[in-house]
Amino acid sequence: MSTNSANQEAAFGAWMHDVQARIESALGRFLPSSEAIPARLHDAMRYVTLGGGKRVRPLLACAAGELTGATPERLEVAACAVEMIHVYSLVHDDLPCMDDDVLRRGRPTCHVEFDEPTALLVGDSLQTLAFGLLAGDAFGADDDSPVTAARQLEMVGLLAHASGSLGMAGGQAIDLASVGHALNQPELELMHALKTGALIRAATLLGALCGEAMSESEYAALDRYARRAGLLFQVVDDILDCTASTATLGKTAGKDAAADKPTYVSLLGLDGARDLAERLRTDALEALSGFGQGADRLIALTDFITHRKF
């Protein structure tokens, strides 16, 4: 490794840690205090949201925000809203009637640490909070802000579409129906495009929407990037699910195979899945080619997502 690329890698690592720390702090501010009534519910909301997670969606939002000169303060709002939707989905996915999982981010899942009704309400309340946050005044609206009321509504609509029955929740429903069924690659891609891809895409676009307006062709190029990045993230997730340990992942490893769930590895084999990840990475970066240096962070993040070990 050259000194130059080692420097770049160190700078990227520092940026990533900085974003993660800022998101952690912002989430802490946006969540109701543990003392607010009902205290136990708020305690549980903070337990599941704070103190962990790779914060991939916030990282994507913040990296995409560099394309449009978005301020860190505005990016925190959009990034936290997306992360709250992501965390709510994890809490509900872990419930006994869904994946029945006991470990998440290296700690007991919400229904294990608290109880099932609380976990249900934690997920419900985090979803509500995400939309309230995105529609509220946390963007610090002033006359010069690129985030106008109309833009905010567009962002709420984008997040709603990405997380509802035509997005994340719909993908989860297809996933449930697919257990024990052989899916072909287009069917598997539709499931993941909804289950994971839709929110990854939304995170990326919402980050860019926190800054100056993009041209239609720039927005379309970023959208192409975001769709490929979403699929790439899932392919790598499937690879890690069968190659990494539970300790490394902080969640139960190998559970997709154990549940007889279709994955890219079960469909293409380990080498085939790795080849697909590399192709998706190349395609994703290709979509960013028109952005010049503004996309450097997004490029580095894409490489990180491809080669991550957890």
Place this chain on the structure above:
Amino acid sequence: MSTNSANQEAAFGAWMHDVQARIESALGRFLPSSEAIPARLHDAMRYVTLGGGKRVRPLLACAAGELTGATPERLEVAACAVEMIHVYSLVHDDLPCMDDDVLRRGRPTCHVEFDEPTALLVGDSLQTLAFGLLAGDAFGADDDSPVTAARQLEMVGLLAHASGSLGMAGGQAIDLASVGHALNQPELELMHALKTGALIRAATLLGALCGEAMSESEYAALDRYARRAGLLFQVVDDILDCTASTATLGKTAGKDAAADKPTYVSLLGLDGARDLAERLRTDALEALSGFGQGADRLIALTDFITHRKF
């Protein structure tokens, strides 16, 4: 009964049926089609939302909209968003880990008719859809519309606050924690102000926000009305839970007492609860005294809520 009041009652009944029919039709349009993928999830969303319910919250929204000259089309949007939040809360409340109920609106509950994971996702998706609807273009924005982008954001924020951990979901958490505990009247009122009252209040205010702007004092008066109407609705619900039959209610009667849940009847006795309902009705109507004839529908609806038999 005089001919005049009989005529008024018939006109109110006709208005109520008209609103209920329009809301049913609008919900059908705003929900994804049963053919859209994933079909089973969308089928279940339509099963729980369509074909039943008193539509009390839509009725309140539409009656309050008469104060500000809101159009039926705009009122349908706000009313359907509130109703979707209400229905999502019923679907999640009926789950085995919560109230474990099998009957709702005279039919099997969602997790009985479909399955538990589907019911979880139905609730999650209905919540998302409510916010997407309120933030979207269904208000038919034109330059003359009183529902500006800023107004829409205010409405999203109001609905989010009413339904999250500081509103409906928070009330549900207090309710869960209160089973088998003796609550005093202020504690019971806090629980209901959040669990039922917050969404009733939001429905009323959202209806008024679909029309011309109100003065601050008018908004404050309507807010006073809405808070009392919310409490009134719950007191009457508690009375009906111990006096009406399961067949009349279309949901399991007497289950609060069976679950040893605190109610206004267990706290005040049946006569005491009836007296409280009458006092709340008087107080609620008093708050409307400054509105003149524009409030006639809201007054008639308040009487209906007080004297309903189901």
